[in-house]
Amino acid sequence: GIKEYQRAGGALTSGGSLATISALVCARESFKVLYGGKDGQTLPQKFVIYMTDQTHSCAKKGLNLIGCGHLPIRYVPRDEKLRMIPAEFEKMVKDDAANGLVPWVVVLTAGTTNSGSIDPLKECTKLAKENGLWVHIDGAYGALLNMCPEGKAAFGGNGAFAGADSIVADPHKSLFLPFGTGMLIVPDGELLKQTHSFTAPYLEKFVDSDESSPADVSSELSKH
Secondary structure (H helix, E strand, O other), X not given: OHHHHHHOEEEEEOOHHHHHHHHHHHHHHHHHHHOOOOOOOOOOOOEEEEEOOOOOHHHHHHHHHOOOOOOOEEEOOEOOOOOEOHHHHHHHHHHHHHOOOEEEEEEEEEOXXXXXXXXXXXXXXXXXXXXXXXXXXXXXXXXXXHHOHHHHHHOOOOOOOOOOOEEEEOHHHHOOOXXXXXXXXXXXXXXXXXXXXXXXXXXXXXXOOOOOOHHHOOOOOOOO
């Protein structure tokens, strides 16, 4: 609803890779309460990530860069159309939880770079939320096509992105804008600000405004 959109936050970045890193930092910080961790501290090895072998390499690279490259990654089997199989995803999550591990993040793809395949967003998101996972949707290639009827239908109709904890889209792909226009959307805008904001004398603050400084909502400071 409208109230949910009012709570959301976002950032324009230099591309999908930087937007993904910013999203994964939010995911890491939101889970630190589960183990009493401190700000910026990495997660223990029992936290598990789920994706398919079609997931863009920026997800794995981002995990390395935020200090989570040591965490186990489960590559969920895919069907003949290169989409994540929800039943296999659920089985992996249940097995890991039963073995004392913590299912942490699932990376779903809304249009892979290789083939344009789309993971079952609604079904996988529902399973993830039932099991306490952070849902990241990599829509760098395709998410913005949700604005047209054909794209919306391909994603499964209305609400395909509902329930996601972070979404990445690249205007320099679907909207044909110049390179350097990645986009991150986080429904919990306060978490986005808590994760990325800091103070310094050389940073201008919007004291009398509801706006956030761009430096407070992403991994970047200067902008194009």
